[in-house]
Amino acid sequence: MTTEKTRPRLRTLDPTVHPAYLHEAYTSSVRRAPHELLIPLPHTLADDTGPVFGEGRIRPDDHDTTRNGRVNGEPLGERIIVRGRLLDSSGRPVRGALIETWQANAAGRYVHTRDQHAAPLDPNFTGTARMLTDEHGEYELISIKPGSYPWRNHHNAWRPAHIHFSVFGQNFTQRLVTQMYFPGDPLLAYDPIYGGIPDEKGRRRLISRFDLELTQPEWALGYRFDLVLGGDAQTPWEEAHG
Amino acid sequence: MTLSPETSNISAEDFGPSPSQTVGPYFHQGLVFGQGLVHGEENVMVSPTSPAAGERVTLRGRVLDGDGEPVPDALVEVWQADAHGRYPHPADPEHAQADPHFRGFGRSDTQHPGHTFVFHTVKPGAVVRPGQPTLAPHLQLWVGMRGLLTHTVTRVFFEGEDNSADPVFASLPEGRRHTLVARREETPGGTVYHFDLRMQGEGETVFFDV
Numbered sequence: 001m002t003t004e005k006t007r008p009r010l011r012t013l014d015p016t017v018h019p020a021y022l023h024e025a026y027t028s029s030v031r032r033a034p035h036e037l038l039i040p041l042p043h044t045l046a047d048d049t050g051p052v053f054g055e056g057r058i059r060p061d062d063h064d065t066t067r068n069g070r071v072n073g074e075p076l077g078e079r080i081i082v083r084g085r086l087l088d089s090s091g092r093p094v095r096g097a098l099i100e101t102w103q104a105n106a107a108g109r110y111v112h113t114r115d116q117h118a119a120p121l122d123p124n125f126t127g128t129a130r131m132l133t134d135e136h137g138e139y140e141l142i143s144i145k146p147g148s149y150p151w152r153n154h155h156n157a158w159r160p161a162h163i164h165f166s167v168f169g170q171n172f173t174q175r176l177v178t179q180m181y182f183p184g185d186p187l188l189a190y191d192p193i194y195g196g197i198p199d200e201k202g203r204r205r206l207i208s209r210f211d212l213e214l215t216q217p218e219w220a221l222g223y224r225f226d227l228v229l230g231g232d233a234q235t236p237w238e239e240a241h242g
Numbered sequence: 243m244t245l246s247p248e249t250s251n252i253s254a255e256d257f258g259p260s261p262s263q264t265v266g267p268y269f270h271q272g273l274v275f276g277q278g279l280v281h282g283e284e285n286v287m288v289s290p291t292s293p294a295a296g297e298r299v300t301l302r303g304r305v306l307d308g309d310g311e312p313v314p315d316a317l318v319e320v321w322q323a324d325a326h327g328r329y330p331h332p333a334d335p336e337h338a339q340a341d342p343h344f345r346g347f348g349r350s351d352t353q354h355p356g357h358t359f360v361f362h363t364v365k366p367g368a369v370v371r372p373g374q375p376t377l378a379p380h381l382q383l384w385v386g387m388r389g390l391l392t393h394t395v396t397r398v399f400f401e402g403e404d405n406s407a408d409p410v411f412a413s414l415p416e417g418r419r420h421t422l423v424a425r426r427e428e429t430p431g432g433t434v435y436h437f438d439l440r441m442q443g444e445g446e447t448v449f450f451d452v
Contacts, residue, residue, distance in 0.1 A: 017258060017259045017261050018259075018262045019392050020391070021390065026264075028389030029389045029391065031308040031309055031441075031442070032308070032388075033442060034394060034446060034447075035446060036446050038449050038450055038451035039448055040451050041395070041451060044375075044377055044410065045371065045377065046321070046329075049329040050331060051345060052330065089259055101272065102272035110271060111271055112271055114268065114315075127271065128271050164265065164266060173395070175319070175393070177263065177264075177269075177386055178260050197391075201258065204256050205252050208251050211249070223251075224250055227260045228252070228260050
């Protein structure tokens with residue numbers, strides 16, 4: 001557009017970063033992957049904008065799945081603290097962004113009617129959290145380490161332990177849903193979802209880092225998990241104000 | 243900002259965008275973030291009593307796989323301007339005049355009867371800004387599902403509008419433009435726009451590299 005400055009074009013679907021649509025080892029992709037090449041999107045105002053979520057809709061325990069699903073006690077499992085930053089592709093913090101997470105419980109079972117895995121549900125755990133990034137682009141999730149679970153993609157298929165992360169950035173083209181994995185998980189090597197990421201560096205970005213400094217004595221293990229969005233969070237109105 | 247190895251899981255040489263992963267089949271459990279609406283349902287972008295300006299419309303459709311079968315576990319999100327073509331976001335020079343009763347974002351799963359996604363919204367206005375091509379009324383649409391490691395993005399245009407001058411619509415191969423036009427139907431319950439997504443094969447929906 002004529003008024004656009006020399007801002008880098010947003011590219012969230014960079015094929016060197018994101019998995020291909022068709023990844024045959026992931027059998028569900030075979031009938032769902034688009035066949036046609038993506039068409040470049042002419043940049044318009046629609047791409048500079050996106051939903052803004054404010055503090056008003058976050059409740060105090062929303063970021064803490066060890067509290068927000070309690071019915072008659074504490075959820076079972078290994079408590080974890082996940083702390084990280086949301087950055088743009090230039091390394092700048094993305095502030096005030098909504099992050100939502102969902103996950104299986106410690107036994108590897110989701111609170112979902114379609115999950116019929118023969119593992120127990122936890123009456124005090126839903127596995128859902130949400131939070132906004134702070135002025136440093138930082139968030140904190142308190143949760144339970146999710147269990148691995150079987151799925152029927154192939155013989156003896158088990159998902160590595162993971163937490164789903166859904167992130168709204170500064171505009172709708174930065175929208176990202178991804179998964180956080182745990183260091184040293186032996187199942188990563190066999191997982192076609194994780195393995196669909198084309199680049200080794202990209203795969204490593206989704207593995208959290210154990211952090212003894214963040215670990216709290218007698219209470220919870222700490223993990224670091226930074227997220228980087230495609231595109232550039234430096235917005236025209238920020239430029240205007242230096 | 244610098245990432246230090248003591249506090250980040252991403253080393254300096256690995257720095258780059260976080261790769262996309264599938265939403266999986268169980269994403270519904272994360273979809274309870276309300277819109278500030280009475281209903282608290284994220285696909286109800288305007289409640290029946292909302293004072294938001296504009297024509298009330300329902301956008302309804304299916305996500306069809308390569309066999310033409312409806313996908314029962316897709317996540318569909320939309321982002322749109324208000325009835326006057328304004329976005330409630332500071333990057334829009336007219337955001338101060340945006341309709342305070344309309345937030346522009348909605349999401350729906352395809353679990354509804356018939357494996358359809360449904361949005362109750364207002365029809366967006368054309369986006370008219372000085373020095374820029376006018377954008378025909380449209381929604382951005384984001385789709386994730388089990389089986390998609392990376393989401394897809396497309397746009398929805400409206401039957402009966404002059405879409406030909408829209409820079410995005412005009413950039414499409416002519417033979418594929420129809421895949422992005424929602425079909426209008428007047429029903430006893432109000433105006434419904436139908437928009438099916440075809441993930442692959444004959445009549446495959448245009449998806450964008452944004």
